[in-house]
Amino acid sequence: MSDHDHDHHHHDHDHSELSETELRVRALETILTEKGYVEPAALDALIDLYEKKIGPRNGVRVVAKAWSDPSYHARLMKDATAAIAELDYSGRQGEHMVVVENTPEQHNMVVCTLCSCYPHPVLGLPPVWYKSAPYRSRAVSDPRGVLNDFGVALPEATKIRVWDSTAEIRYLVLPMRPKGTEGWSAEQLAELVTRDSLIGTGLPKQPGETA
Amino acid sequence: MDGAHDMGGAKGFGPVVSEPNEPVFHGDWERRAFALTVAMSRPGGWNIDMSRFARENRPPADYLGKSYFQIWLAGLETLMVERGLVSPEEIEAGKVLSPPKPNVNTLSPQDVVPIIRRGASTEREPRTPAMFAVGETVRMKKIHPPTHTRLPQYVRGHLGTIELNHGAHVFADLNSLGVGENPQWLYTVRFDGPELWGADGDPTLSVSVDAWESYLERV
Numbered sequence: 001m002s003d004h005d006h007d008h009h010h011h012d013h014d015h016s017e018l019s020e021t022e023l024r025v026r027a028l029e030t031i032l033t034e035k036g037y038v039e040p041a042a043l044d045a046l047i048d049l050y051e052k053k054i055g056p057r058n059g060v061r062v063v064a065k066a067w068s069d070p071s072y073h074a075r076l077m078k079d080a081t082a083a084i085a086e087l088d089y090s091g092r093q094g095e096h097m098v099v100v101e102n103t104p105e106q107h108n109m110v111v112c113t114l115c116s117c118y119p120h121p122v123l124g125l126p127p128v129w130y131k132s133a134p135y136r137s138r139a140v141s142d143p144r145g146v147l148n149d150f151g152v153a154l155p156e157a158t159k160i161r162v163w164d165s166t167a168e169i170r171y172l173v174l175p176m177r178p179k180g181t182e183g184w185s186a187e188q189l190a191e192l193v194t195r196d197s198l199i200g201t202g203l204p205k206q207p208g209e210t211a
Numbered sequence: 212m213d214g215a216h217d218m219g220g221a222k223g224f225g226p227v228v229s230e231p232n233e234p235v236f237h238g239d240w241e242r243r244a245f246a247l248t249v250a251m252s253r254p255g256g257w258n259i260d261m262s263r264f265a266r267e268n269r270p271p272a273d274y275l276g277k278s279y280f281q282i283w284l285a286g287l288e289t290l291m292v293e294r295g296l297v298s299p300e301e302i303e304a305g306k307v308l309s310p311p312k313p314n315v316n317t318l319s320p321q322d323v324v325p326i327i328r329r330g331a332s333t334e335r336e337p338r339t340p341a342m343f344a345v346g347e348t349v350r351m352k353k354i355h356p357p358t359h360t361r362l363p364q365y366v367r368g369h370l371g372t373i374e375l376n377h378g379a380h381v382f383a384d385l386n387s388l389g390v391g392e393n394p395q396w397l398y399t400v401r402f403d404g405p406e407l408w409g410a411d412g413d414p415t416l417s418v419s420v421d422a423w424e425s426y427l428e429r430v
Contacts, residue, residue, distance in 0.1 A: 021281055022240040027305030028288075029243055031297060035311035037254040038318070043246035045323035050245070051235045054327075091328040096377065113219035113363050115263055116279070121330075125245075128237075129229045131279045137221040140365065140418045141408055149227040159415045164219065166361045167397055167421035168333040169377055196229075 050125055056195035058089040059122035059172055063198065064190035066099075067177040077101065080172065084122060094121035094170050100163060101174040102200075107158050108173045109146075109200030111139035112165040119170035123198060130199065140164055150201045173200040180207045212264075212357055215271035219365040220408070241280045248287045254315035257290050259331075260387035264359035265289040335394035337379035342424055343398060347373045349427040351400070359387035362426045366418075369406050370430065374419060375399035382423050396424040 032038045062084055066073040076083040080097040084090065097119060100108040112118065113136045118126040129135050138146050143160045147153065154160070163171045175197040181189060192209075196202025218224075236242045252262065266286035267274070277285065291297045296315070301308045318326070343349055353368045354360065361383045379394040386392055404416030 021284065022238070023305070024302075025240040025243050025247070025284060028284075028297075028302065029247060031301055031305070031307050032247065032251065034307050035297070036317065037296060037311065037315060038247065038250045039320060041320040042250050042318045042323055043243060045320045046246040046249050046327075047236075047242045049324060049327055051242070055235075091330040092326075093330070095330040095332045096334065096380075098375070113365070114216055114361060115267070125235055127229065127233050128279065129227050132227065133218055133221070133224040133275065134227045136218040137224050138227070139219075141220045142413070143416060144413065146227055150229065157415070159417070160413070161401075162416065162418045163399075164363065164418060164420045166363060167377075167383065167423070168380060169397070169399070169421050201227075 050120075054120060055124035056122075056198065058087070058124075059119070059195070059198045060190050060193040061087060061186075062089065062099075062122060062172065063174055063193045064186040066174055067181075067189050068184070068186040076174070084172075089121045091121045093117070094119045096169045097122075097172060098163075098169055099172050099174050100161070102176045104176070105159060106161055107154055107200065108161050108163065108171075109139060109143050110163045110165060110171040110173060111136060113137070113140055114166060117165035117168075117170065119172055122172055123195065127195075147201065150196065152201070152203060173198050175204045178204050178206050212268060212359065213355055213364055214267050214269075215274040216267035217364050219363045244280045244284045244287070248283050250318045251287060251291065251296075253318045254312075255290055255294055255296060257294070258386055258389075260359055260381075260383040261389065262286060262290060263383075264387045265293075267359070333381040334377075335379050335381060335392065337396065338394065339396075341376060341396045343373050343376075343396070343427060343429075345373050345376055348430055349373060349400060350430050351422065352426055352428055354426070356384065358384065360384045362422060363420060365407060366400075366402060366420055366422075369402055371400040371402040371406070371419075373398050374401045377421070380423070382425070384423070384425075398422055398424070398427070400427070 033040055066076050072083065076099050080099040084097055102108055116126050116131040118130060135146065140162050143162050165171060178192055192205045194202050194204060197204045266282050288302055292299055296312050298309055348370055350370050351366045351368060354362060375398065377397040380397040381392040382395045399419050400422045401417050401419040404412035405414060407418060
C-alpha cells in the first residue's frame with residue numbers, strides 16, 4: 001500500500017464515523033447547555049482564540065527576533081518564558097518554556113510520546129501528525145527516519161537531540177539562521193521560518209525559496 | 212499505566228503523514244469537542260492530570276481506533292459521569308434526563324481570554340533540597356503503576372544524565388488521583404540512543420524526558 005493509499009484509507013475510516021461522532025458532540029453540547037454547565041458563547045470564544053489568535057506565527061516572530069536581535073537571543077536562551085512574555089505570547093500550555101537551539105553540530109526535535117504536549121501560545125494547537133502514533137512512536141527511536149518522512153536529510157555526523165515533553169515544560173526549537181540573510185530585517189527573516197522548523201521536523205526556508 | 216498511549220519506541224505504525232495546509236480543526240465537531248473539554252474543567256473541577264488519565268485509561272484497541280478528538284470526547288464523558296454531572300443514559304439518549312448537579316461554577320465568555328492567557332503554572336515552592344545535581348548519572352526506576360504516570364516505559368531501568376533542574380512542580384502521578392499536588396523537583400534527564408535502543412541504536416541520538424525526583428534512583 002502506498003503512503004497515498006494509506007492516507008486515503010485513514011480519511012475514509014474517519015469519515016464513516018463522523019456522523020455518529022458529530023451527533024454525539026451536538027447532543028452533548030445541548031445537554032451541558034441545558035443543565036447550565038456551559039455557555040455556548042464561551043465555547044465560541046475558546047474556538048476563536050485557538051483558531052484565529054494563537055498560532056505558529058507567534059513562534060515565528062520569536063525566532064525572527066532572536067535571529068535579528070542578539071540581546072533578545074541571549075534573554076531567550078537564558079529564560080525563554082520571560083523572553084517570550086516580552087512579546088505577549090504567554091499562557092496555557094506555555095507556562096514553562098525552554099528554547100533549544102540548533103547548531104551545525106546538533107539538531108533538536110520535540111515530541112510528546114505520552115499524549116500531545118505542545119507549546120500552544122507560540123505554535124497553536126498541534127497538527128494531526130504530531131499527535132499521531134507514527135510520530136509519537138518513532139521520534140524517540142528513529143528520528144532520522146521521521147525526518148526522512150518530512151523530506152529532511154541531516155549530515156551523518158550531526159547529533160540529534162530529541163526532547164520528550166513528559167511534564168509541563170514546553171520546548172521550542174530555535175533553528176539555524178539561513179546563510180545569505182545578512183542585514184535582513186526581522187520581518188524578512190520571519191518569511192523563512194516554518195512551523196515544522198520550530199518543532200524540529202523541518203528546516204527554515206533558504207533565501208530565494210520565499211515568494 | 213502501561214497503556215496504548217505510551218508509544219515511545221513502538222513499531223509498526225508506519226510513516227508520519229503530514230497534511231499540507233492543515234486546518235486547526237477538521238470539522239465543526241472537533242471545534243465543539245475541544246471547547247467543551249476546556250470549558251467543562253471549571254464545573255467539573257478536575258485537573259489536567261485527571262483529564263490525561265481519563266483519555267489514556269481505555270483498552271488499547273479503543274484508544275488506537277479513535278481519532279484524537281474522539282479520545283478527548285470519550286475522556287470528557289468519563290470525567291463528567293464520574294462526577295455525576297451527566298449520566299451514561301443521558302449521553303446515550305442525547306437529552307437531559309435528570310436535574311443538573313447544583314452549585315457548579317461555569318466559564319463565562321469574558322473569562323476565556325484572561326484564563327487562557329494567564330495559564331496555570333505548575334511550579335511550587337520546593338519543600339526539600341534537590342537530591343540530584345546537574346551532570347549526575349541516575350537510573351530511572353522500574354515502576355508499573357496501574358494509575359497515571361509520566362514516566363514512559365522506554366526509559367525505565369535506563370541510565371541517564373541530569374541536564375536541567377526546573378524547580379519543584381506539581382507531581383502529575385499523585386495529582387491525577389486527587390490526593391494533592393505533592394510537588395517534587397523536576398529534572399530533564401538525557402539518555403544516549405544505544406543506552407535506550409541497544410547496539411543498533413543511532414549513536415548520534417540522545418533523548419531526554421522530564422522526570423520528577425521520585426522517578427530517579429542513585430547509581
